[in-house]
Amino acid sequence: MVALLPSCSSTKHVPDGKYLLDDVSLRILDEQNETSEVSTYDLANYLRQTENHKVLGGLKLQLAFYNLSGKDSTKWFNRWVQRVGTPPVIYDSTLTDASVSQLSMALTNKGYMNNHVTSDVRTNAKKKKVSVTYNIRLNEPYYVRNITYDVPNDTIRKIILADTTLYPIRQNSVFDHNNLEKEREFITETLRNNGYFAFNKEYITFFADTAAGSRAVDLTLNTRPPRTLAHIPEYKSHRPFYVRSVTFVTNYNPVTMQDGKYSGKQMEYNGINFIYDENDIYLRRSPLYECCYITPGEMYDASNVTKTYKALGRFSILKFVNIITNPVGEIDGRMYVDTYILLQRDKSQSVSFAVEGTNSEGDLGFGVGVNYQHRNIFKGSEVLSAKFNTHYESISGDVGGLINDNYSEYSGELGIVYPKFKAPFLKHSFKQRIKATTELTTSFSYQARPEYTRIIAGAGWKYVWSERQNQTHHTFNLVDLNYVSLPKSKSHFLDSISNPLLRYSYEDHFIMRLGYSFYHTNKREISPLSKALQQNFYTIRASAETAGNVLYGISKLIGQSKGDEDSYKVFGIRYSQYVKMQADYAFTHNFSDRTSLAMHVGAGVAIPYGNSSVVPFEKRFYAGGANSVRGWGVRTLGPGSFATRNSQNSFIYQCGDIRFDASIEFRSKLFWVIEGAAFVDAGNIWTIRDYADQPGGVFKFGKFYEQLALAYGVGLRMNFTYFLVRLDMGMKAHDPASGQEHWPMFSPNFKRDSEFHFSVGYPF
Structure with a gap:
């Protein structure tokens, strides 16, 4: 069907005597436009009629798809094709005149009051097409x-x-x-x-x-002076207001109001009033008090109302929050207001079941899970959650091995989230400044692979907070504990790891880490007050973590002796000590609401020290996969020029301590929910030490750029607004592995060089 699209006549559904609006362009005639604040990109928003959308250098794909349909609307195929495609834009001269008027008015509002806008309409009667050019002369602004x-x-x-x-x-x-x-x-x-x-x-x-x-x-x-307010006759000039009282109405119901008053049991806590339903006191007063930034006796501050909204927005038990401020008039020479914070509760508990397809960097699988949630376990909107999941996964996308107990994982997690900064000995003012949620978790995972069985038990305490209209997010892991045990390993698997440093990654170890991650974007949320399209935006992600320092200090302090493996232990288990840092930057330029260019660069390093000579396997980097260099499968690239042994256990060698990734991707909406992409990726991983079992894998400043892998490819995406599914095909362009064809892009072999990736979400 796609092959037929270009051959369809673009005027198939254009009535006789009418014309297809084939092309619309804007041209600013002023030479000094380079220094002005006006661009054709912005002015295009004021056009009343534009041509059908173009992709891939001028192909009107959605119109071509529409033209595949016949005129018989009783046939389901014709209806479906017309619904997915877009009909031809029929030229309307009145809309061209309206566009001229709108452009002139917009320029006048921008300060170019002497602007002059004309339209140049070119008609091709034989082809039934019209092209329109809007010529704009700004002239000097006021x-x-x-x-x-x-x-x-x-x-x-x-x-x-x-x-x-x-x-x-x-x-x-x-x-x-x-x-x-x-x-x-x-x-x-x-x-x-x-x-x-x-x-x-x-x-x-x-x-x-x-x-x-x-x-x-x-x-x-x-x-100007204020208008006369009927309910406040004494308000005749602009005066500041003060807060007389603040009242929480926890079970707000307008039906039960009596004479305009809220009914219920009244209480007071630290100067704040509370009105409860005696039969449903579902929230304690102290958590609500800590969320209230409006203080009786202080001057009214609208920003404190906004802060209170945001703080209460973290309460999962609440489905409705409304803050009403009522002026009460003059008392002792001051103007006062009363504030009412109206709340309605949501359901406390829920149970959900999920069946999902998974894609872990190209490894296909599926899983089932059950999730129990209590949104108000201690009457402070604390969320208790219990999860149990089971997953089956096929390594490297081998769907044939999907249903196999050797590729399985069973996991459980128990956690509680407090909607505030939870820590002892903190003042009320400090808790209000730090708008964080506190998360406590415990987890257990049983993983069975062909090579080994692994058990991971964990516990954590972290804080999460946001700022600047949710454009900046912070996560601070105060403590994160992980115990990794490998009770069963195939003898040939461990025997194949002759390097004792790599072997350590697959033996029992304990990780006690502290970490911080940062996320920031300038991408704004779409609202009626903002433009629908932001031309440029970026995202920054960065994280740092360190492990083992506290335990190492205790070992030194108590004079603990090292064992045969030249390392300290806790409860008979070696603990890891390392530092790991990584950062990623992504930038997107929108040419229009349908086409964009996205770029990404990222790097990371993990360094073992003290009690460890190698970073644990689960903390090391890998390359290849749906979000890395897409010409390679997940964990099949690197480190450096290391060449895989093509054995079942080769993945254990294809991890490293340093990573670098860079990508550029052109994205375009094609038709319906279908998007297309073309991309180029570069990157690799390296080790920080020269391991005998990973020849060519060590990072060297004078050589690393020669070991960058390159890939190119295309992709199709289905964008359903709330989630995106993508299928990318990557081809190797430069392969740094020793003994391989280094520049396969000049002699491509589809079977050898191609890799398909199915994933969810954009790669960056």
Whole structure:
């Protein structure tokens, strides 16, 4: 079907006498546009009619798919094809005129009041196609010469002038009408954060004065007196408000209100009022108090309302939160408000079952699991969760070996999440500053592979918190314990590991680590107040962890002697000591809402020291797979120029202590939920020491770049908004392995060089 798409006539469904809108372009004629704040990318949003979407250099794939359909709408195939594709855009001259008007109006609002916009329409009657070019001449913009503030209220004037560098309007800036609205909103927010509860942006006006023949604008900001409020007759001038009382209504139900009052049992805790349903006291007062940033007696601050919303948003037991602030008038010369925090509870407990397909870097499998959750175990919205899962996995995508007990895992986890920073001896003010959740977990995993059986038991205590509209996330692992035991190993498996350092990775060991991870993105959430498309955004991920230092210090302090293996032990088990750091950066440039270019670079290093001579296997890096260099399967690349022995146990040698990855990927929406991609990957792993069983694997500054593996390929994705499924095909371009064809891209062999990856989510 795909092969037929280009051959379909693009005007198949264009009625006689009508024309297909074949191409739309914008052209800015001013030479000085390079220094202006106007781009055709932004102006395209104001067009009332655009052509059908193009991909792959001009192919209208969705239109071509639509044109595969016949005109008989009673046939299901025609209906399905038309629903998946997009119909031809029929040229409408009235929409072209409207686009000219919209473009001119938008430029006027941006300060280019002398702009001139025309349309050039070219018709090809024989092909039934029309092309439209919008010619835009910006001319010189108007600019703000001076800005003054006419604010009679001295207190408000002082607040406004405290720091004008944050305001959108600046001297000598382009006179952009959009910035006037932004400044009104910014000043209003600032005043409401400083007590002026009744202030709104309608009280701020601007007066623009321009001399004839001049592009200079003298701007004056004015504040108007407040409107008369019927319920507060004494409010005749802008005045700050103070908080008289704060009341939590934990079982809010508008039906049960009596004479506008909330019914229930009333209590008081540290100056905060609580109204409970006596038959359902599901939340303790102290957790709610710790989430309340609104304090009786203090000046009203709108930002504290927002903080309270966010803090209560971490309470899983709550399905509804609403904060109402009511002005109560003047008391002893001050204006006051009462605040009511209205809550409704959600279900406390739930049980869920899941059957899922898994893809661990290209290793296909499936699993079943059961999850029990109690969202309010200690009446503080603490979430208790218990999970049990069983998974079967096929190594390296070998679906034929999927149902095999040798490739299985059984795991369980018990955890509790506190919606606050949980630690002893902390003050209330500190807990409010650190908006973190606390997670305590214990886990157990039984893994059976052809080579060995492994048991992993773990426990952890960590803090998770976010900031800046959830654009920055932190995770701090205060302590993370892992005991790894290999009670059963095939004799030939351990015998095949002649290197004692690598052999250690597959023997019993204990890890006590401390770690921190950081995530930041400038990608904004889509909202009615923001543009639907952000042209550029990036993400940064970084983490660092260290293990064994406390135990090593204790061993030294008590004078513990080392055993035959020249290492200290705890409870008869060797413990690991290492440091591991890694960072990743990804950048995406959106050409439109349908095409983008994404880039990624990442690196990491893990160094054993003290009580360890090698990093544990599960903490080492590997290369290849769906999120690495996609010309190789998972754990089949590296380290360095090391060449695999093509044995069943070869994966144990293909891990390292240093990693580097880089990728560039072009993404385009094709039709329906289908997306296409073309990519180039580079990367490898290396060891920090020259191990005899991994020849060519050690990292050397003067040689590592020669050992970078290169791959290229294409992919198809199905984007269902909430999740994305992808199938990538990678081809080897440069193979650093010794004894292999180093540049297979010049003599490709599909069977030898190709690798398919099925995964969920974008690779970066």
